[in-house]
Amino acid sequence: MKHHLILRVVSKLLIPFILLFALYVQFHGDYGPGGGFQAGVLFASAFILYALIFGVDNAREVLPSKALRFLVPVGLIIYALTGFAGIVMGGKFLDYDVLAQDPQHGQHLGILVIEFGVGTTVAAVMVTIFYAYAGRTRDVDDEDW
Template identity: 70%
Template sequence: MNNHSILRVVSKFMIPFILLFALYVQFHGDFGPGGGFQAGVIFAAAFILYGLIYGIENARKVLPATATRLLLAAGVLLYVGTGLFGIFMGGNFLDYNVLAATAVGGQHLGILLVEFGVGTTVAATMVTIFFVFAGQDF
């Protein structure tokens, strides 16, 4: 899609806002609709748009295959790690009350970390699936 100059310019203009909106959905999920799943998908959509307009090779330069694979595992590990840290601090698995000085503070921290883990894995998954599908050279 190298000759579609309108698409190139508009997408270049849109991508930062899509990423920003994804981060807003991610970290505003405690207060309004949204959360890790939706944020991850929107975040991935920005990279997929870039890949569609500028080609998979260029998108892979921004986000190499090793990086997506690492993020894929890092999200799940962050989730499980938050749960295990609860055990380490003397609570149950995924018990956030013990993570901070107060129970409510612990819940805030736990939910933030867990949602971030979900968002990371979902974004990495969507990017991986699309790039692997689109990178097929049949």
């Protein structure tokens, strides 16, 4: 896609802000609307926008499929391990009270960590799904639609 000048310039400007907003939503989810699910989807949509405008091959250089294959299970493992950490430190499964010196700190820490796990898995799965579709598509001309 060589000729979409406006799209290329605007998306280049927008993508850093989308990524930053995703991080804000991820780590500000305790205080305002947001959390791992929304942040994951937003993070993935920035990469999808990049892939749509600059081509999937360029996007694969930024975020290779191998890295995604690693990230998809990692988020789930972070979540599950946080649960087991509660058991190891003397509580129950997914009991965050024991993770820090006092229960409220523990809850904050636990929520932050598992939201990070959720965000990682959701973002990686969404980009993986997009790559799977885009990897099969023959080059589509603008005139085809």
